[in-house]
Amino acid sequence: MAWRRTQRQPAILGEWSMDYQVGDVVRTRKEHPCGSVEWEIMRTGADFRIKCLGCGRVVMLPRPKFVKAVKTIVKGGAEK
Numbered sequence: 001m002a003w004r005r006t007q008r009q010p011a012i013l014g015e016w017s018m019d020y021q022v023g024d025v026v027r028t029r030k031e032h033p034c035g036s037v038e039w040e041i042m043r044t045g046a047d048f049r050i051k052c053l054g055c056g057r058v059v060m061l062p063r064p065k066f067v068k069a070v071k072t073i074v075k076g077g078a079e080k
């Protein structure tokens with residue numbers, strides 16, 4: 001039984017290790033109350049700090065929560 005749990009971890013780790021970098025812009029599944037879904041990453045690590053591009057609000061999120069919230073990454077505005 002217990003091993004089944006550890007078997008599931010690689011999938012989670014796969015998401016965990018996704019490449020997020022400071023300066024990247026991400027789109028979240030849920031929109032912010034201001035109507036924007038785009039956020040700029042200001043800090044990565046165990047906690048992420050992201051800034052709403054709609055209203056400029058800065059939010060801190062634990063990494064797992066951030067990873068869940070993000071739908072797509074828009075690399076540093078390079079892919080316009």
Ligand SMILES: [Zn+2]
Pocket residue numbers: 032033034035036052053054055056057
């Ligand atoms: Zn906002």
